[in-house]
Amino acid sequence: MKKLTFGTPEALTPTKFCAGLAYTETEISYPTEEIEFYENARGCVLRLPLGESEHLYGLGLQLKAFDLRGEKIVLRPNADPIAITGDSHAPVPFFVSTAGYGIYVDTARHAEFYLGSSNLRTAESAADEQQTLSTSTAELYAHRKAERSNISIQIPAAKGVDLYIIEGETIGEIVAQYNMFSGGGCDAPDWALSAIYRCNTGWDAGQVLKTAEHFKREGFAVGTIGLEPGWQTRSYSCSYVWGERFPDPAAFAAQLRDMGYHINVWQHAFVHPESPIHDELKPYSGNYTVWKGLVPDFAMPEARAIFAKQQKTLVDIGVDGFKLDECDSSDYTGGWSFPCLAEFPSGLDGEQYHSMFGQLYARSILEALGENPTLSEVRNMGALAAPYPFVLYSDLYAHKDFIRGCCTAGFSGLLWTPEVRDARTKEEFIRRLQSNVFSVQCLVNAWYCDDIPWREHGCEAEVKALLALRETLVPMLSAAFAKYKATGVPPVRALVCDYTADPETYAIDDEYLFCDDLLVAPIAAGERGRDVYLPEGNWRDWFTKEPVANGKFHVETEGIPVYERY
Numbered sequence: 187m188k189k190l191t192f193g194t195p196e197a198l199t200p201t202k203f204c205a206g207l208a209y210t211e212t213e214i215s216y217p218t219e220e221i222e223f224y225e226n227a228r229g230c231v232l233r234l235p236l237g238e239s240e241h242l243y244g245l246g247l248q249l250k251a252f253d254l255r256g257e258k259i260v261l262r263p264n265a266d267p268i269a270i271t272g273d274s275h276a277p278v279p280f281f282v283s284t285a286g287y288g289i290y291v292d293t294a295r296h297a298e299f300y301l302g303s304s305n306l307r308t309a310e311s312a313a314d315e316q317q318t319l320s321t322s323t324a325e326l327y328a329h330r331k332a333e334r335s336n337i338s339i340q341i342p343a344a345k346g347v348d349l350y351i352i353e354g355e356t357i358g359e360i361v362a363q364y365n366m367f368s369g370g371g372c373d374a375p376d377w378a379l380s381a382i383y384r385c386n387t388g389w390d391a392g393q394v395l396k397t398a399e400h401f402k403r404e405g406f407a408v409g410t411i412g413l414e415p416g417w418q419t420r421s422y423s424c425s426y427v428w429g430e431r432f433p434d435p436a437a438f439a440a441q442l443r444d445m446g447y448h449i450n451v452w453q454h455a456f457v458h459p460e461s462p463i464h465d466e467l468k469p470y471s472g473n474y475t476v477w478k479g480l481v482p483d484f485a486m487p488e489a490r491a492i493f494a495k496q497q498k499t500l501v502d503i504g505v506d507g508f509k510l511d512e513c514d515s516s517d518y519t520g521g522w523s524f525p526c527l528a529e530f531p532s533g534l535d536g537e538q539y540h541s542m543f544g545q546l547y548a549r550s551i552l553e554a555l556g557e558n559p560t561l562s563e564v565r566n567m568g569a570l571a572a573p574y575p576f577v578l579y580s581d582l583y584a585h586k587d588f589i590r591g592c593c594t595a596g597f598s599g600l601l602w603t604p605e606v607r608d609a610r611t612k613e614e615f616i617r618r619l620q621s622n623v624f625s626v627q628c629l630v631n632a633w634y635c636d637d638i639p640w641r642e643h644g645c646e647a648e649v650k651a652l653l654a655l656r657e658t659l660v661p662m663l664s665a666a667f668a669k670y671k672a673t674g675v676p677p678v679r680a681l682v683c684d685y686t687a688d689p690e691t692y693a694i695d696d697e698y699l700f701c702d703d704l705l706v707a708p709i710a711a712g713e714r715g716r717d718v719y720l721p722e723g724n725w726r727d728w729f730t731k732e733p734v735a736n737g738k739f740h741v742e743t744e745g746i747p748v749y750e751r752y
């Protein structure tokens with residue numbers, strides 16, 4: 187890894203808030219002399235060389251894109267990515283190349299990445315502008331592709347930036363080094379790897395307990411019960427105080443714990459005027475409110491301590507999981523959240539704070555949990571997030587996008603769950619649950635479902651079997667998380683991570699490696715089968731143990747195709 191400094195970097199960047207940062211300088215072969223840097227009216231620009239055969243991946247959780255070569259990606263936190271623009275629950279200024287390098291740009295700005303942009307016009311290149319008239323679409327697009335020979339990065343407002351270049355034989359090796367740079371992957375307690383069931387937001391204590399008892403009695407392998415917004419007196423913005431639906435929260439929590447459940451509670455970070463910590467947080471909050479609630483400046487230890495004090499009242503009665511919602515923002519559903527022009531007492535502006543909101547919020551929750559382990563949910567993460575035991579989820583629900591997230595999250599030190607909510611058919615519910623079982627977090631989010639959603643479709647037996655299957659995967663996942671912490675290797679990752687020398691993997695965004703030795707090829711809802719590609723090596727069907735030849739083939743099954751390399 188090599189750090190390069192251009193111009194005068196900003197004082198507040200993700201590395202400044204990374205407690206476990208571990209930089210060790212090594213020699214690299216990357217042609218650093220070919221990097222260009224200059225300031226312009228919008229901030230500063232980096233221009234990097236791009237080889238003709240390179241393929242690029244990363245820049246955070248991408249639900250709409252996989253191979254990013256030729257794309258313009260703007261790293262903007264957004265709850266509703268609708269196209270290949272870069273909008274994401276978790277934008278990360280780190281990308282990797284099949285040419286054996288990765289680059290981390292240390293900025294919290296909404297940087298623009300032109301991943302295959304046209305060459306600058308120079309006097310020397312003027313003669314090259316005489317092109318033969320294109321007579322076909324193929325020729326036209328050939329010219330366009332030929333021009334894209336570099337990467338341009340615009341960093342708004344900044345007058346300089348630190349760049350970190352990482353090299354490795356495979357993309358997986360590069361990603362692992364990036365994760366170790368941030369302090370290594372997170373821990374995940376075994377109990378958190380069992381299935382989570384999030385209850386309807388309007389249910390009271392009795393309804394939640396009745397459902398929990400039903401799962402135990404009928405043998406559904408659910409390990410955590412999640413409560414949605416209705417547990418609080420106020421939820422938009424939040425009070426963090428138990429409401430009338432839960433008149434005796436300590437007794438309620440004790441009953442769940444006695445049944446063997448862990449407890450996860452929903453919240454967001456916008457603090458309602460009725461919250462016990464509202465007035466104390468005022469001096470440590472931004473100058474804009476959201477849903478009439480304060481926006482704590484979690485970059486400040488004082489704000490984290492005050493916020494964690496209130497969350498500890500939940501931890502003290504047995505809560506050990508949190509769902510951190512609404513910490514991303516959206517420009518497509520009303521423009522809620524604070525604006526980028528907001529100011530925070532730490533010195534961060536709204537643009538920077540949006541990019542680091544998820545980690546800083548999660549850090550406050552970890553301070554409340556103390557030594558209690560967790561694997562919780564969050565809707566925004568960013569750079570250097572691997573040490574945080576928080577899994578990303580989305581309000582979007584396209585099944586193929588959710589499968590793609592299983593592939594793209596691993597490029598950027600992120601964890602992702604393709605959660606299950608409801609379904610139009612029995613087949614869709616089962617297909618969604620199949621891919622969810624083979625992810626880092628098995629989450630059924632029934633927050634708006636009046637009843638247990640699989641009852642509607644009459645698939646109790648199938649769901650029971652899939653949740654039991656998930657339990658058999660817990661030891662494997664536990665070992666994968668231990669490896670994640672020790673080496674930085676993601677527990678779920680795209681095929682190109684391990685098989686970077688195989689061009690057939692460069693566009694595969696619907697198969698992924700699960701733990702060390704399983705290749706999962708989910709079948710999307712509404713489809714009877716799919717094409718599968720197995721890279722070079724020895725493979726067998728994980729369920730039947732029958733050998734399977736590597737290469738391309740078609741499979742049709744009501745189950746989920748899973749293959750084991752041996």
